Amino acid sequence: TSNWIDVAVQEDVPQDDVIGLAVAGRDIALYGVEGEVFATDNICTHGHAQLCDGFLEGHEIECPLHQGRFDVRSGQPTHAPATEALRSYPVKIEGGRVWLALD
Ligand code: FES
Numbered sequence: 001t002s003n004w005i006d007v008a009v010q011e012d013v014p015q016d017d018v019i020g021l022a023v024a025g026r027d028i029a030l031y032g033v034e035g036e037v038f039a040t041d042n043i044c045t046h047g048h049a050q051l052c053d054g055f056l057e058g059h060e061i062e063c064p065l066h067q068g069r070f071d072v073r074s075g076q077p078t079h080a081p082a083t084e085a086l087r088s089y090p091v092k093i094e095g096g097r098v099w100l101a102l103d
Contacts, residue, residue: 002090002101010096013037018061018072020052024102028089031072033059037091038072039100045077045084 007023013032020029020042029042029051038059042050049065056062060078062069068082075086090101 003103004092004099004101006097007039007100008098010037010093010098013098016056018052018054018056020050023100026102028100029061029072030098031056031059031061033072037093037098039089039091040070040072040075040086041088044068044082045086046082051086 005023008030013030015032018029018031027042029040031038042052044051044063046068047065049063051061051063053064054062059072060069061072066081069079070082070086071078075088077083077085092099
């Protein structure tokens with residue numbers, strides 16, 4: 001059973017952009033892409049950079065530090081030097097709010 005947590009108002013997630021927020025002691029990145037919302041850990045798996053300071057293009061987030069990239073839908077790395085997947089989280093939109101399942 002998933003533990004859904006209400007983390008944001010859907011309208012507060014910008015389209016074609018990324019925001020960072022603290023949820024239950026974790027640093028989470030929320031991405032708005034084509035009307036959908038995706039969530040991953042906000043800390044890059046390559047170094048200690050926050051992806052919310054990076055650049056989102058389509059479904060790809062580019063890390064601000066060494067320009068590694070990840071697919072925000074799966075967390076999978078898509079461009080060097082990123083090689084390790086980001087943790088990604090299930091998202092649902094309900095009642096105009098964004099819910100994450102953290103475990
Ligand atoms: Fe993100 Fe190096 S810290 S690519």
